[in-house]
Amino acid sequence: MPLYDLSKHPLKVINIGLQSFQEDLQKQGVAVTQMDWQPPALIEPSILEKISLNSDRIDAANSKVIDKIQQGHPVLLGLDIALKVIPGMHKDLILHAGPPITWDRMCGPMRGAIIGALIYEGRAKTPEEAETLAKSGTIKYAPCHEHNAVGPMAGIISPSMPVFVLKNETFGNYAYCTQNEGLGKVLRYGAFAPEVIERLKWMEQVMYPILDKAIKSLGKIDLKSLIAQALHMGDEVHNRNRAGTSLLFRQLAPAIMRTCPNMEDAAMVLEFINGNDHFFLNLSMPAAKCILDAARDIPDSSIAVVMARNGTDFSIQLSGTGDEWFTGAALVPDALYFPGYTKDDANPDIGDSAITETAGLGGFAIAAAPAIVQFVGGSAADAQKYTRLMYEITAAESGNYQIPALDFRGTPLGIDVIKVTELNLTPFIDTGVAHKNPGVGQVGAGVVSAPMEPFIKALTGLAKRL
Amino acid sequence: MPLYDLSKHPLKVINIGLQSFQEDLQKQGVAVTQMDWQPPALIEPSILEKISLNSDRIDAANSKVIDKIQQGHPVLLGLDIALKVIPGMHKDLILHAGPPITWDRMCGPMRGAIIGALIYEGRAKTPEEAETLAKSGTIKYAPCHEHNAVGPMAGIISPSMPVFVLKNETFGNYAYCTQNEGLGKVLRYGAFAPEVIERLKWMEQVMYPILDKAIKSLGKIDLKSLIAQALHMGDEVHNRNRAGTSLLFRQLAPAIMRTCPNMEDAAMVLEFINGNDHFFLNLSMPAAKCILDAARDIPDSSIAVVMARNGTDFSIQLSGTGDEWFTGAALVPDALYFPGYTKDDANPDIGDSAITETAGLGGFAIAAAPAIVQFVGGSAADAQKYTRLMYEITAAESGNYQIPALDFRGTPLGIDVIKVTELNLTPFIDTGVAHKNPGVGQVGAGVVSAPMEPFIKALTGLAKRL
16 A cells, blocks of 8 residues: 555655746645756866866865965055055056956946046046046056956056055965945946045045054954954955954054054044945955965866956956966846946946955855845845855865854855856855946945856866866 | 554654653654743742733733833943942942842852952952951942942942943933953952952043043944944844944044044053953943833833842842842853863852843844854854743844844843743843852853742732732
């Protein structure tokens, strides 16, 4: 006799893959457990075979990469002027977010930020003059990532901008990033109005020397420790940086008091930081850069050491494929938009800030940041779901950075292009959203999944080198 | 035919009550779901009948109490000297934590703190002199709670100590609390060595005027907002106050810079606060006091407005029973002890800090504070379990303070003695642990469940007034 007569029992279904099947069953009152699954990405069989044949070599290389990332120890040493300190910087060079791009292919906010930077540098008086110079061929462009630097959104670094100087104490490499300007109408979102330039000038003339002196008086600020603590206090250090900013502020304030003779300026600097919960982003990003740069150039490794977007292209670099960029079209983020704006206003995904996800933070750690779960469905469980998924495409779990809500499990660390393509599941990235036109600024914040194309290309590129 | 042949299926058991039954089954490999349940506390039938007959009146009164608590809006206005500002304070009066107590029944740490306070006040030169004076009858003692004040641990407030001045903006009532001294060898844990007194003097002579001036320059600091934010950043504002301290620090630092002419002193004050993640406790406590005092004296209400311990007794007050204290013996907390100490060294539960739990914070919100889950089993799920249990004994959920990990559910608010006695489930309290001898100081931190006796007495007291 059958133990179960199906007609007498309520159906319980596990649906694998296509979500609409689940929804149909739910409409009929059937309990369904949905298992996310997608067919693998389309890759040439010869590539897959080569990867498969070399899996031992790849695994060994990936272990080395993960070891180096785990050992990374970023500290903040102070600030300096980009021209003096960033390797290869020169007076006609402007660094930008993402992979290499020419003026004609640049998106609106990147053009806007370059126009602003040329006015800020005194190379142009009007936006029109700036645009003429920008496309004249005199000004050269290069990715921040190719100069040990990172920049949020447009990511523009021009020669006279002050930058934070970070060092990976374990391996001795450096990373650089500008000071965060706050939200809304700011250069990195493509705005270039006079108040934007004025703020940048104040940041250069007043804030930079005060911060530099204070940080140097402390010797260094341990960013590894700050990031670890921030994750215990609701930050994922990409779209949420309130705790990191607070903990940094606590170290800076007494040092500023002891080193700044002008108390009015000092108070204004502290008020500026206190008014900008994203101030720490421009430290979490170069901290991640610093950590990942030390893990570059391990032959045979399938681990990503860069994910970056210029607002037109989304590109990645692998530890095992040197300086080669693997590129696809950048997608428009799913976002919460500021009043008056919609997805139609949004520029495709832009910025080097995906370096945080590449280091196992940001979207990969979103379960640590309940205050921003409205970006991903509104519940703590939604956020945990995204973090859990990222364990599927990573090689390890962080030994340094933990997620309290997952009982202090280490964050998903080390994006493996083999797993990404096998599961057809791309990295999940927190992000801000810029208006697609130059001169406007930020219009929202949200999340985006990376496009698959760069990962397929990277796998192919790796296979060719094996 | 039977649908299930039990012998062919694995047993699945739901065990209600006694946990040892569950453990026995688990040892035999049987899957058991444990349901916590205890028989109701032993209460005279006539009391239960009276409560039951008056349930409508009680419910109506409790609604009023909850309304007043929900509307409470505590702000920090500045600091002042206890003698000048605390109602009823006089030069021979010392306020202490918990319900009224005489010298002969006081525990070690409370005696130690009083000895320290008399030396600090210049009323004695040696601990021996202080002890003689303390028990001479010249010095009078009263609970902080009877003077609109609260104090952590021993809770000693002597006449010349500076106190924070808080106001409940909605109802106009005030609350007071000393400045937090940090951890370890400090007065509130019963230590009175010269460095303890020296620190208190510095806090009076240097820190107090600087903080007062800075806070007054800001007009006020909104503690309702700070506490709500801190709960989103991993604090429960009793045993974990790092976020609250950080957010307060961010407001104080620029204000101190603008108002303090001596930068060396200003820097030392900021360093002192930066070095003490519990600084905010002495604001979360009077904030809770402020909120709850406005909800006192609503006839017929079974909601607790005070839970407090003096290290000997644990007492509560209800909104519906005026100034009457309902008392039982204080229990020794389950704690993580500092190296070299054990539960044998611990004093029974002490301090007014259970005012945070009374206001729906502290242990009631422990699910918001993953960094301290080692006090309750080590996992996020353990912490959530305790918070969930507290919904069983409370009348409402906070409209102001939320728990991110429970999808922003309001914290359990308004301890109802009827529910506590009915379920035989007492409030769960986070706490520090003092050494039982005077002069030693803190030996650990942990959790404790309130004793049942005060709740039974309170229910009886309420019934008699109905």
